[in-house]
Amino acid sequence: MKIFSVRGITQSGKTTTIENIIKELKKRRYSVGSVKDIHFEKFAIDQEGSNTHRHRMSGSELVTARGHYETDILFTKRQPIEEILRFYHHDFVVLEGVEDTNAPKIITAHDTKEIEERLDGTVFAISGRISNVLKEYKGIPVINAMQDIEKLVDLIEKKVYEKLPEFPAECCCACGYSCRELGIKILKGEAKREDCILSEGNIKLSINHQEISMVPFVQKILYNAIIGVVSELEGYHKGANIQIKVGER
Incomplete structure (x- = not known):
């Protein structure tokens, strides 16, 4: 699942931009979900x-x-937002006005002052009303979602990656970066989504069919505990694929 956020003040063209993005993604046969954050x-x-x-x-x-x-x-x-996203199983999820996430972002704005108020390393495109007068800002493309939606969605397809975990920096950084820092590196083309070593984990945990992200330390504890027990059973051999299902009566 790929997620991205569109942020901007009221009447900056935020919802119109999202409407056109969703229509174009659906036209390209993606499944799409959305989350609207209401600040009232x-x-x-x-x-x-x-x-x-x-x-x-x-x-x-x-x-x-x-x-x-x-x-x-x-x-x-x-x-x-992490709990809300557990309900989604779509190719893309668009977040409107959501701030508590490290997802890639599109800014909508009236002027450069509004861009500066929201500009950070997670921003990969700018749209909204300001796209009537600008085509680029500090190296970031400014794209009119009314007139050139294909170009904007082309960029979304290129830039937006499979959702990263949102672990605090002190919990992981096994790839050398925090989850936020890795996301910024991916957007700049300086890293890949596969650099998140959780993608390569040799143990996965699902609860009610929802996969639970685990930092390497927790993965190691769970892996060693399972292997320690199963290795004593007949039929086990090193490298075997092991599946365990647990349900409460």
């Missing part, structure tokens, strides 16, 4: 007095509203 403190889909609101106020920790044409799952707290 009083925002709530679940309105006071509704039946689902009454469920929630009674103490239900997860409420689902199922209609004829949609299903809405209501959590009782703000979810981290």
